[in-house]
Amino acid sequence: MEIENREIIIPRKKSTSIKNAVLMFLFAAVFLVFFVYDYFIGVSWITSEPPLVMVILSLVFAPIFIFCGVAYTRQIFNSNPILVVNRYGICEQMSRNSVGMIKWEDIEKVNIIPYMDNTHWVCIILKRPEKYITDPKLLNRLNRQKGTAKWGHVTFSSLYFKKRIKEVAAVIQYYLDQYKEGSSL
Secondary structure, eight states: OOOOOOEEEOOHHHHHHHHHHHHHHHHHHHHHHHHHHHHTTOOOOOOOSSSSHHHHHHHHHHHHHHHHHHHHHHHHOOSSSSSSEEEEEEEOOOTOOEEEEGGGGGGEEEEEOOOOOOOOEEEEEESSSTOOOOOHHHHHHHHTTTHHHHOOOEEEOOGGGGGGGHHHHHHHHHHHHHHHHHTTO
8 A cells, every 4th residue: 555645844933933032132131121220210119228129020030031031032043844744653753852753653633622713632652652752750740641542652743833733633643544554465
């Protein structure tokens, strides 16, 4: 049996990464401007010296701004596609914790669960999750959860490809059906 060569490649949106990086740096800049304004001019409701509120906010938010800003800036230069669905399997690369290419023979089931605002969760249930999930703590936690049968071992959202979710779901179902027919022969 010959499998038709259907393929979907969802490219990474540079504009989204740029927008998020700029937003993080703007939050950091506003935070810094507020701190400088309070230091030189003073805010009436902040009475301690140095302002305890600013010290606490700095300790909490500065690492978050730095981490997110650097992560989003790195994503600008990442040219790998977000999602590839082809005759070999599903390759999702939305985060740095992605498992890479998941072959069709290792997939037991794929659930596509609607969420709000036309976003869906793609949930992949693996036959042998230990092959793809190398962190033993995460694997143990996933295997103990009651929701793994619904939410799967590997989940990702359709946030980057909301408009193409029906097409992605159709290609995934096509290859799952093709594999099941081919493996039962």
